[in-house]
Amino acid sequence: MSSIHETAYPRFKPEITPRELADVYTPSQEEQAFARRQGRTVRGRLAVLVLVKTAQRLGYFVKLAEVPPSIVAHIATCLATKPLAKIEMRDFDLDSERQRLLEQVRRFLGIQAVTGATTGVIESAAREAAQTKHELADIINVVIEQLVRQRFELPGFSTLFRTARRIRAQVNDESFSMLSAALSPALKHEIDDLFMVNAGATSGWLRLKREPKKPTNPEVRAYLEHLAWLKAWVARLPAIDHIAAPKLHQYVLEARALDAADIKATKPAKRYALAVVLIHAQLRQALDDAADILLRKVRKLHATGAEQLERYFTEHRLRAEKLIATLRDVLKAFEAGAMDAERGGRIASAIEGESAQLLAQCDEHMAYAADNYFPFMMASYQAQRPLLLNCLSLLALASTHSDQTLVQAIAFVLQHRSSHKEHLPVDEAALGLQWLPDKWRRIVVQENEQGKPASVHRKYFELCVLSEVTRELQSGDLYVRHSEQYGDYREQLIGWDTFESQVADYGAMLALPTEAGAFVAQLRQRLMDTAERVDGAFPDNEHAAFVGEELVIRRHSKEAASAALLRVDQQLAARLAPKNILDILVEGERWLDLHKLFGPLSGFEGKIDNPRLRFVTTLFCYGCNLGPTQTARSVKDLSRKQVAWLNLHHMTEERLEKALVQVINAYNKFLLPKYWGSGETASADGTQWNLYEQNLLAESHIRYGGYGGIGYYHVSDRYIALFSHFIPCGVYEAVYILDGLIKNESDVQPDTVHGDTHAQSTPAFGLAYLLGIRLMPRIRQLKKLVFFRPDKKTRYRHIDALFGESIDWSLISTHLPDMLRVALSIKAGKITPSALLRRLGTASRKNKLYFAFRELGRVVRTQFLLDYIGDVELRRTIHAATCKSEEFNQFTKWLFFGGEGVIAQNVRHEQRKVIKYNQLVANLVILHNVEAMTRVLKEIQAEGFVVNAAVLGGLAPYRIEHINRFGDYSLDLERQVPPMQFETILI
Numbered sequence: 006m007s008s009i010h011e012t013a014y015p016r017f018k019p020e021i022t023p024r025e026l027a028d029v030y031t032p033s034q035e036e037q038a039f040a041r042r043q044g045r046t047v048r049g050r051l052a053v054l055v056l057v058k059t060a061q062r063l064g065y066f067v068k069l070a071e072v073p074p075s076i077v078a079h080i081a082t083c084l085a086t087k088p089l090a091k092i093e094m095r096d097f098d099l100d101s102e103r104q105r106l107l108e109q110v111r112r113f114l115g116i117q118a119v120t121g122a123t124t125g126v127i128e129s130a131a132r133e134a135a136q137t138k139h140e141l142a143d144i145i146n147v148v149i150e151q152l153v154r155q156r157f158e159l160p161g162f163s164t165l166f167r168t169a170r171r172i173r174a175q176v177n178d179e180s181f182s183m184l185s186a187a188l189s190p191a192l193k194h195e196i197d198d199l200f201m202v203n204a205g206a207t208s209g210w211l212r213l214k215r216e217p218k219k220p221t222n223p224e225v226r227a228y229l230e231h232l233a234w235l236k237a238w239v240a241r242l243p244a245i246d247h248i249a250a251p252k253l254h255q256y257v258l259e260a261r262a263l264d265a266a267d268i269k270a271t272k273p274a275k276r277y278a279l280a281v282v283l284i285h286a287q288l289r290q291a292l293d294d295a296a297d298i299l300l301r302k303v304r305k306l307h308a309t310g311a312e313q314l315e316r317y318f319t320e321h322r323l324r325a326e327k328l329i330a331t332l333r334d335v336l337k338a339f340e341a342g343a344m345d346a347e348r349g350g351r352i353a354s355a356i357e358g359e360s361a362q363l364l365a366q367c368d369e370h371m372a373y374a375a376d377n378y379f380p381f382m383m384a385s386y387q388a389q390r391p392l393l394l395n396c397l398s399l400l401a402l403a404s405t406h407s408d409q410t411l412v413q414a415i416a417f418v419l420q421h422r423s424s425h426k427e428h429l430p431v432d433e434a435a436l437g438l439q440w441l442p443d444k445w446r447r448i449v450v451q452e453n454e455q456g457k458p459a460s461v462h463r464k465y466f467e468l469c470v471l472s473e474v475t476r477e478l479q480s481g482d483l484y485v486r487h488s489e490q491y492g493d494y495r496e497q498l499i500g501w502d503t504f505e506s507q508v509a510d511y512g513a514m515l516a517l518p519t520e521a522g523a524f525v526a527q528l529r530q531r532l533m534d535t536a537e538r539v540d541g542a543f544p545d546n547e548h549a550a551f552v553g554e555e556l557v558i559r560r561h562s563k564e565a566a567s568a569a570l571l572r573v574d575q576q577l578a579a580r581l582a583p584k585n586i587l588d589i590l591v592e593g594e595r596w597l598d599l600h601k602l603f604g605p606l607s608g609f610e611g612k613i614d615n616p617r618l619r620f621v622t623t624l625f626c627y628g629c630n631l632g633p634t635q636t637a638r639s640v641k642d643l644s645r646k647q648v649a650w651l652n653l654h655h656m657t658e659e660r661l662e663k664a665l666v667q668v669i670n671a672y673n674k675f676l677l678p679k680y681w682g683s684g685e686t687a688s689a690d691g692t693q694w695n696l697y698e699q700n701l702l703a704e705s706h707i708r709y710g711g712y713g714g715i716g717y718y719h720v721s722d723r724y725i726a727l728f729s730h731f732i733p734c735g736v737y738e739a740v741y742i743l744d745g746l747i748k749n750e751s752d753v754q755p756d757t758v759h760g761d762t763h764a765q766s767t768p769a770f771g772l773a774y775l776l777g778i779r780l781m782p783r784i785r786q787l788k789k790l791v792f793f794r795p796d797k798k799t800r801y802r803h804i805d806a807l808f809g810e811s812i813d814w815s816l817i818s819t820h821l822p823d824m825l826r827v828a829l830s831i832k833a834g835k836i837t838p839s840a841l842l843r844r845l846g847t848a849s850r851k852n853k854l855y856f857a858f859r860e861l862g863r864v865v866r867t868q869f870l871l872d873y874i875g876d877v878e879l880r881r882t883i884h885a886a887t888c889k890s891e892e893f894n895q896f897t898k899w900l901f902f903g904g905e906g907v908i909a910q911n912v913r914h915e916q917r918k919v920i921k922y923n924q925l926v927a928n929l930v931i932l933h934n935v936e937a938m939t940r941v942l943k944e945i946q947a948e949g950f951v952v953n954a955a956v957l958g959g960l961a962p963y964r965i966e967h968i969n970r971f972g973d974y975s976l977d978l979e980r981q982v983p984p985m986q987f988e989t990i991l992i
Contacts, residue, residue, distance in 0.1 A: 187243035314378035481844030628926030630903035682722025690890035719745030767862030820857035
């Protein structure tokens with residue numbers, strides 16, 4: 006059963022502050038007059054006012070005996086009388102007079118009693134919510150909102166829960182029946198065949214869930230065959246576009262969790278519906294995978310070509326010297342010769358009869374002289390050609406713009422893929438070759454006597470098209486139909502009608518003008534003011550100076566730790582009680598009851614035995630990377646299958662994120678973290694996690710070395726990790742820098758994010774500005790970044806050498822509505838910042854939105870860079886924040902001690918879950934450390950140690966000296982766990 010605490014069902018807070026008593030429970034003059042009319046005695050009037058004020062707050066009536074004494078005492082003080090005694094409240098609850106007073110209070114407050122009409126409203130609201138939501142808590146919240154809006158008294162929580170569960174089941178059954186009814190008997194028979202498990206062979210159901218392995222040629226060939234098989238299936242299945250995205254996601258999770266035997270045991274309608282949904286989902290994933298494979302393969306071709314060009318120049322250095330010497334002799338002969346005949350003889354002597362060979366060598370050298378490595382790609386391309394063209398044919402690419410030239414070129418390539426001609430005749434007007442880059446044009450196009458394209462080199466043209474396809478897929482100029490990651494992002498944006506109705510309120514919330522002229526004027530003035538301020542203060546800036554034309558930022562000094570801090574740190578190390586990780590996880594579970602968040606995926610399966618034990622064991626297994634087998638050996642009374650089963654059937658990324666929110670909120674109640682930061686900033690950084698090579702996500706990265714993926718974390722300035730992603734090594738990390746703040750649902754809500762140097766992207770600065778997020782990354786190689794002037798005429802006395810080009814304000818003004826529409830779509834949850842930045846992170850020749858965000862980002866980044874060089878404290882803050890991220894990365898790796906630190910899962914959604922598990926373990930250990938540190942600090946403070954704000958601010962919760970990672974674990978769920986103490990530390 007969903008807990009009442011997971012919903013918005015009103016209830017009394019455990020602790021009611023004096024401010025809340027005054028604001029919420031103080032009766033007005035009108036309410037006191039009403040109480041005087043209804044209550045026959047002073048005690049009766051007090052009872053009436055308690056009913057009025059609690060019903061206003063809760064939306065339903067409670068017994069007086071259940072009202073917190075502080076509320077009763079506060080209302081009694083307002084009436085200048087004594088609070089009701091317990092026995093008086095119990096007597097009132099049993100008195101028939103209570104029912105009469107309830108009717109009068111309802112009439113006074115204008116709320117309707119729970120009747121048959123209430124049931125109709127509940128069922129109607131629940132049905133509407135169940136169309137788009139699956140979690141019972143979410144459905145109940147919608148019902149509560151509707152009842153409050155229509156001024157109905159709230160029924161008991163159990164009534165809401167039972168109704169929501171029943172309506173959800175009905176809505177799901179209707180969806181399943183609709184999909185099942187759209188299938189022919191023959192198609193149902195084919196789906197049933199997927200569940201057949203023959204001896205020595207895998208079932209078709211398992212084949213559906215196939216994940217790509219390391220993209221070798223045989224594996225890519227097999228996976229493309231799998232993609233073609235999925236496309237053939239989907240072509241015969243009913244569409245699922247009518248199902249809301251959250252419901253669809255839930256159905257996919259259920260289907261993935263079921264093996265062939267499990268799904269055969271479900272009801273026929275649900276069985277067929279889940280099969281249809283899973284096949285559609287797997288096709289979308291396979292299209293994403295095929296696009297990733299295409300991009301990776303083409304990138305490798307380019308890298309190989311560049312390496313071979315470098316090798317060519319190294320190996321042919323002597324040839325180049327010979328060609329230059331020959332040219333020198335020819336020029337000397339030309340200069341020295343008196344007559345044409347004599348010159349000709351000297352020139353002939355200089356080339357020594359090797360003119361043809363020298364000419365060929367010159368042509369070869371010139372082909373590569375401008376760093377043109379494209380010809381060197383051909384040798385590697387020959388082996389990859391069938392696979393790459395198969396990818397191209399299966400992806401069904403389309404353009405997001407009216408320019409269809411590249412789409413036409415793709416069709417031309419696929420049309421002639423079986424041709425054996427080296428050159429293919431072309432009509433430039435029909436094919437459109439204007440998009441060809443100059444380097445490609447020189448080796449692709451052969452011109453006629455009139456200087457117009459007559460033919461193209463078939464394989465070089467294919468290489469050129471593949472290269473442009475990868476670039477435009479990354480920039481969003483091309484998209485893959487029915488794909489998720491590479492789909493048409495425009496379909497995810499809010500409509501213009503919705504935009505018009507919301508943009509004014511959005512601008513007011515962020516204090517940003519939404520009219521183009523006012524927006525540009527404000528932005529321009531801010532840039533001018535910042536530049537003038539930094540220019541005027543530059544002579545007094547002790548930490549920045551020009552050396553010639555180059556700006557040099559001097560490193561700021563690091564403050565040494567005080568003696569008091571060192572003494573307190575030593576005391577903490579000595580006094581923190583030794584704990585093993587299982588003890589810490591049990592402690593966190595007992596505090597927060599996290600196991601209640603992890604019910605069965607379907608919501609209808611029977612309860613499991615000892616859910617606390619199963620949850621803690623599963624968290625320990627995957628969060629510390631022991632694996633089910635080793636966990637079953639270390640923790641008694643559980644088998645390997647029991648551990649793995651709970652992870653598969655109960656645990657999802659979304660539920661792990663909800664658990665993380667509860668941990669963060671509990672951590673935020675402590676006073677100690679408030680000495681470490683305001684909670685208004687966070688830092689984002691990635692660290693490599695090792696993977697086995699046999700999966701698509703694993704990739705070698707020069708920055709990290711080895712094969713793996715990137716765990717990308719957003720860490721609060723209070724040291725707790727707010728959000729995490731798991732991304733491939735080849736992905737530009739900055740595209741995810743804003744996601745953590747947008748998706749963060751905890752009480753810690755930063756509006757500033759720091760990052761490493763990868764966060765210097767101008768589109769990221771522009772998008773962050775419109776989302777109300779201040780992007781402040783660490784800056785390296787400042788000399789390579791361009792500062793943009795407010796206009797061409799503006800000059801500065803001291804820092805003018807920093808500036809280059811000027812801002813195109815008209816571009817920002819023209820496309821401001823499009824950019825604001827993107828920001829509103831992100832706030833509405835229609836699209837993520839990373840989905841957009843993946844496209845805006847790659848330069849585009851066609852996408853005006855890219856140019857607009859880049860120009861806006863140039864303004865915002867220039868303003869930030871000016872602050873960066875002018876404010877040493879800002880640089881210290883950024884450095885400290887990024888150091889916290891790096892410390893968290895080390896801390897979370899330390900806790901991931903099993904399996905030699907290698908994530909053994911080869912399924913990507915399981916890999917992402919492992920990262921969430923590990924973050925949850927890390928945050929629970931941080932929570933434990935803060936609670937334990939708070940206790941010890943109180944002890945040593947009482948003993949006379951100096952524990953002031955400076956000392957507390959120098960501490961950190963990443964303490965490991967008292968934690969035992971290894972050994973024989975004993976899981977004791979009955980051990981007494983003291984409550985958390987949030988009390989203030991006296992300083």
